[in-house]
Amino acid sequence: MLTIHDIVEKLGLDVKAQGDLQKDVAGCYISDLLSDVMANSKDHDLWVTLQTHPNVVAVAVIKGISGVIITNNRTPEAETVKKAEMEKVTILTSPHSTFDIAGRLYQLLMSGSDK
Amino acid sequence: MELSGVVELVCGRIVVKEKDESFDITAVCTTDMMSDVLHFAKKGELLVTSLNQSQVIMTAEIADIPVVMVVLGKKIEKEMTAMAEKKHITLLSTELPMFTVCGMLYAKGLKSCVNGK
Amino acid sequence: MASNRRTIEGCFQLMGGAFAGAGAASSELKTVLMSLGVPQGIVRRASIAAFEAEMNVIIHAVAGTLHYEVTPAKIHIDVTDMGPGIEDIDLAMQEGYSTAPDWVREMGWGAGMGLPNIKRNADAFKLDSVVGEGTTLEINIFLTEENYADNT
Ligand SMILES: Nc1ncnc2c1ncn2[C@@H]1O[C@H](COP(=O)(O)OP(=O)(O)OP(=O)(O)O)[C@@H](O)[C@H]1O
Ligand SMILES: [Mg+2]
Numbered sequence: 238m239l240t241i242h243d244i245v246e247k248l249g250l251d252v253k254a255q256g257d258l259q260k261d262v263a264g265c266y267i268s269d270l271l272s273d274v275m276a277n278s279k280d281h282d283l284w285v286t287l288q289t290h291p292n293v294v295a296v297a298v299i300k301g302i303s304g305v306i307i308t309n310n311r312t313p314e315a316e317t318v319k320k321a322e323m324e325k326v327t328i329l330t331s332p333h334s335t336f337d338i339a340g341r342l343y344q345l346l347m348s349g350s351d352k
Numbered sequence: 353m354e355l356s357g358v359v360e361l362v363c364g365r366i367v368v369k370e371k372d373e374s375f376d377i378t379a380v381c382t383t384d385m386m387s388d389v390l391h392f393a394k395k396g397e398l399l400v401t402s403l404n405q406s407q408v409i410m411t412a413e414i415a416d417i418p419v420v421m422v423v424l425g426k427k428i429e430k431e432m433t434a435m436a437e438k439k440h441i442t443l444l445s446t447e448l449p450m451f452t453v454c455g456m457l458y459a460k461g462l463k464s465c466v467n468g469k
Numbered sequence: 470m471a472s473n474r475r476t477i478e479g480c481f482q483l484m485g486g487a488f489a490g491a492g493a494a495s496s497e498l499k500t501v502l503m504s505l506g507v508p509q510g511i512v513r514r515a516s517i518a519a520f521e522a523e524m525n526v527i528i529h530a531v532a533g534t535l536h537y538e539v540t541p542a543k544i545h546i547d548v549t550d551m552g553p554g555i556e557d558i559d560l561a562m563q564e565g566y567s568t569a570p571d572w573v574r575e576m577g578w579g580a581g582m583g584l585p586n587i588k589r590n591a592d593a594f595k596l597d598s599v600v601g602e603g604t605t606l607e608i609n610i611f612l613t614e615e616n617y618a619d620n621t
Contacts, residue, residue, distance in 0.1 A: 267450040269384035272575055277424065277449070285451075287388060287580065289565050309388070311565055334465070336382040336400075339451055340458020347455070350410050386524075387582035390517045403577045410492035411577075414520045416513055439496075452491065 238262065239345060239347040240325055241304045244283065247345055248338065253313055254321035254328040265342050267335060271296050277303060278302060285338055291311045294320040294328075302326070308335045353377050353418065353460055355371035355442070358398070361460065362453050364421065367428055368436040371418055375442075381465040382454050386411045395466035400453055404428055409435040409443070418442060422452045477501055478538040483526040485552065488576065498546070501539060511610060514590040516543045518608050521583040522548040526579050527554065528573055530604065534561040542564035543592075546608040555598040562588065562596075 242258040244250065252258075262283035268274050269288050278284060280301040287309050288294065294317060297305055304327035307313055313321070313328050321328045331338055356373035359366060380394030381389055384403050395416040401408055412420050418441060422428055424449040436443040442443040446453060479501070481494035499516040507515075519537065526533040530552025538545045555561045562584050569579025588594050593609040 265451045267382070267454065269388075269580075270402060270575055270577075271571070273384075273402050273424075285384065287383065287385060288574075290567075292571070314565070334382070335379050336454050336458065336464035339454035343451065343455025343458065385580035385582070386577045387521065387580045387586055390521060390586050391582055395513070401577075405576060407488060407577055410496070410519070414492065414495055414516045416509075437488065444499050 238269060241283070241329075244304070244331060244342070244345065248306075248331065248341060250329040250331050252327065253307075253330055254318045254326065256304065256321070256325040256327035258327060260327070260347065262303050262316050265339070265346060266302075274300065274302075282298055283342065285335055285342070287311050287335065289317060291316045291320045293317060294324055294326050297321075297326045298324050304329060306338060308333060353457075353462060357460075360423075360442060361456055362421070362444075362446040362448050364444050364448075366441065367445050368433055368441065368443040370410070370436070370440045370442045375419070377462065379463050379465045380419075380454070380457055381417065382450065388395075389415050389417070392465040394466045400450060402426060404432060406432050406435040408457055409439055409441050412441050413439040419444065420460070421446060421453070423448060423453055454464065473512050476538060476540050477505070478536065480537075481523075481535045483523060483530075483533045483535055483548075483550070485527060485529075485531045487527055491524060492520060494523050494537070498539075498544075501537075502544065505539065507539075507544075507612065510543075511612070513518055515546070515610050518587045518590040518610070519546050521587045522546065522606050522608065524578060525583055525604075525606075526550045526552070528569060528578055533603070544608075544610040546606075548606045548608075549603065550605075551603040554600040554602055554604055555596075556594055556600055559600060572610060 239259045266282045267285045269284035285306045307330045310332040355375040377397040380398045398419045421444040502512040530550035533550025564585045565581040567579045567581035573579045591608045595607040608617040
């Protein structure tokens with residue numbers, strides 16, 4: 238199984254808040270609606286979103302998210318980074334769109350699961 | 353990729369049909385935030401979203417996006433269907449999650465809408 | 470474009486929280502511009518700017534009006550509302566800054582991209598606000614040959 242660290246390397250992501258980079262990534266959930274993520278994401282998912290506000294961290298903790306990727310060149314709010322560091326949630330950023338990140342992650346996770 | 357091909361790929365269904373099955377889809381926008389849809393400098397042909405509200409259709413009309421797909425089998429209320437009919441937006445539904453939909457469309461060579469200026 | 474074209478205008482009442490009717494003004498403006506043969510790129514810019522402005526009243530204010538006027542020279546949109554106003558306009562203009570409450574975010578708004586989107590699509594843009602009273606927004610998109618070459 239791929240770790241957050243592998244994904245950071247392979248997708249060239251910026252680490253804005255560092256949690257446990259050795260965490261496994263079991264799958265991926267994409268949504269910008271926190272209630273949707275609360276209802277439908279799974280333990281050890283990587284969460285792809287363009288939301289930058291501190292509530293993202295709370296949802297990630299509750300749902301056991303392995304890491305959050307913020308897309309579209311958006312930077313997490315200072316408060317979000319602070320909270321993430323406190324809670325040991327990894328926050329990553331990318332200049333690419335959600336669609337492109339999703340596409341590349343899908344290829345990575347699918348080939349990773351063949352191993 | 354043709355509209356019919358997209359529908360088949362995601363095991364989806366056409367809820368409101370305003371385009372031919374052969375309508376060509378090349379660029380995709382994936383988001384739940386409406387201002388993000390309105391941020392795209394170049395229009396795409398397909399918006400993939402988990403929001404199941406009429407607002408999405410209104411936004412698609414303003415942003416010139418002719419096809420909207422609602423993922424994860426979110427229930428499409430009749431207000432949204434009526435709005436799609438009124439605005440001539442093709443509305444699709446799939447049980448698959450956003451990640452799988454995007455992954456499969458990306459693998460077929462579809463591109464992301466271009467962001468920014 | 471015919472220089473003898475008359476001015477076309479429209480005025481809409483906007484109510485805070487009234488998501489159901491949201492977009493009616495922008496949609497009408499879009500239809501008007503298309504029927505006048507305005508190039509698609511410009512129609513899109515005007516509709517997006519108007520829609521974001523309309524949504525801001527519905528999301529952040531109590532009530533307001535959107536008025537548009539199309540002449541051969543320009544598309545003019547002004548939006549005035551009664552509402553909380555904006556304390557720090559520079560901050561509000563920053564991409565990603567939003568004070569939208571959670572329930573608004575769950576409806577797909579509140580990414581903090583509306584005002585930047587308006588600015589990007591307008592040729593001229595003026596935002597004034599008095600805290601505790603309201604906000605006025607003026608958008609102009611010029612209809613010149615140069616504009617056409619840029620956007621078609
Ligand atoms: N008409 C208004 N009245 C009061 N405050 C406003 C108004 N318009 C904007 N604001 C303030 O400016 C902020 C930024 O506005 P902007 O349109 O960029 O983002 P948003 O409306 O919060 O989210 P989005 O537009 O992405 O849905 C708002 O969150 C709000 O605090
Ligand atoms: Mg806004």
